[in-house]
Amino acid sequence: MKWLQIHITVDQAQVGFTETLLSSLGAVSVTLDDAENQDLLEPLPGETPLWNTVVVTGIYAQDDEEEIDVIALEAFIQAQMPGVHLRTEFLEDQVWERSWMDYYEPIQIGEKYWIVPEWLEPPEADAVNIRLDPGLAFGTGNHASTFLCLQWLGQTDVKNKVVIDYGCGSGILGVAALLLGARKVYATDIDPQAVLATRQNAELNGVSENLYVDLPEAFHQIIKGTPADVLVANILAGPLMSLADEFATLIRPKGEFALAGVIEEQVADVSQAYAGSFEITAVAKRDENWCRISGYRKAAPESE
Known part of the structure; x- marks a missing residue:
C-alpha cells in the first residue's frame, strides 16, 4: 500500500x-x-x-x-x-508509528553524562545515562534551554539533596538529578501529559520511588513547609517572573537554583524579578539566544 x-x-x-x-x-x-x-x-x-x-x-x-x-x-x-x-x-x-525514532540519537551533556533514547544502546555503559522516551511532553535535551539545565545539574552538587523540577515536561531534569545522586525530587507541571510522561520516564530509569510528580495544586500541598536544596525551572520568562516570590518559599536559604526558557533580551527583566530574594551568580548562553540564569537564595531575614 x-x-x-x-x-x-x-x-x-x-x-x-x-x-x-x-x-x-x-x-x-x-x-x-x-x-x-x-x-x-x-x-x-x-x-x-x-x-x-x-x-x-x-x-x-x-x-x-x-x-x-x-x-x-x-x-x-x-x-x-x-x-x-x-x-x-x-x-x-512503512511502520509509521516507529519511523520518527530514526531522528533521535544519544546526546552528550558532559563527561560520562548522556541522554539516550530508550531503544538505543548507551555510548558509555558506565556513564550517567538518562534513558528517555520522547513523547508528547516538552524536554528531550535537543532544545538549548533543556540542555543548559541538564548541563547545570551536572555541574552542581545534588548528591543527597532535595530537588524541585518546576515545569517538568518529560521529567528529564528530575530524572537527571536522581541519577546524579539527589535524594528526592519533587516535580510539577500544568500539563497532565507531562505528569504522565515524567512518571513513565522515572520508571524507565529506575528512579520512580524517589520522584514525586503531580499537578501544581497537589504538588504544593505535598511540598508545603519542606524547602528544597535545589530548584530548576525550564519554562518561560513571563511565568518565571511571576513565580519569583513563590520560588523564594520553595528553596531553603543558600539553596541553589537555575532558570531557563529565557532569551537573551529577557535576562535583565528576569534577573530583576529575582533580585530581592536571590543572588544571581551566572548567566550561560547556548545557540546564540537561549540563556540560563543561576545562583542561590539569599539568607532568610530574621523575621522569617
Whole structure:
C-alpha cells in the first residue's frame, strides 16, 4: 500500500478550517508542523500555542485496487482555499508509528553524562545515562534551554539533596538529578501529559520511588513547609517572573537554583524579578539566544 500526503501551508488562523477540510476528505490522520523554525515551549494555563505559519498534512491510504484522483483532490482543495500553497507526495508503506525514532540519537551533556533514547544502546555503559522516551511532553535535551539545565545539574552538587523540577515536561531534569545522586525530587507541571510522561520516564530509569510528580495544586500541598536544596525551572520568562516570590518559599536559604526558557533580551527583566530574594551568580548562553540564569537564595531575614 502507498500513502498520499497532502501538505498545505497556512497562517495560524486557517489551521482549524484546514484540519477539518482534510479530515472531511478522508484523511486517516492530520498533523501540524512548523513552517518557519519557530520555537514553542510549554503553554501557559488555558493556552494552545501554534506556530505563526503551519504546515497542515493530511495522510490518505492509496489502495492498490483504487487509485486516488490526486488532480481532482487538489482542485477541490484549491477551490475551497484559493491561492493556498499545496504540495502532494506519495510514500511507500512503512511502520509509521516507529519511523520518527530514526531522528533521535544519544546526546552528550558532559563527561560520562548522556541522554539516550530508550531503544538505543548507551555510548558509555558506565556513564550517567538518562534513558528517555520522547513523547508528547516538552524536554528531550535537543532544545538549548533543556540542555543548559541538564548541563547545570551536572555541574552542581545534588548528591543527597532535595530537588524541585518546576515545569517538568518529560521529567528529564528530575530524572537527571536522581541519577546524579539527589535524594528526592519533587516535580510539577500544568500539563497532565507531562505528569504522565515524567512518571513513565522515572520508571524507565529506575528512579520512580524517589520522584514525586503531580499537578501544581497537589504538588504544593505535598511540598508545603519542606524547602528544597535545589530548584530548576525550564519554562518561560513571563511565568518565571511571576513565580519569583513563590520560588523564594520553595528553596531553603543558600539553596541553589537555575532558570531557563529565557532569551537573551529577557535576562535583565528576569534577573530583576529575582533580585530581592536571590543572588544571581551566572548567566550561560547556548545557540546564540537561549540563556540560563543561576545562583542561590539569599539568607532568610530574621523575621522569617
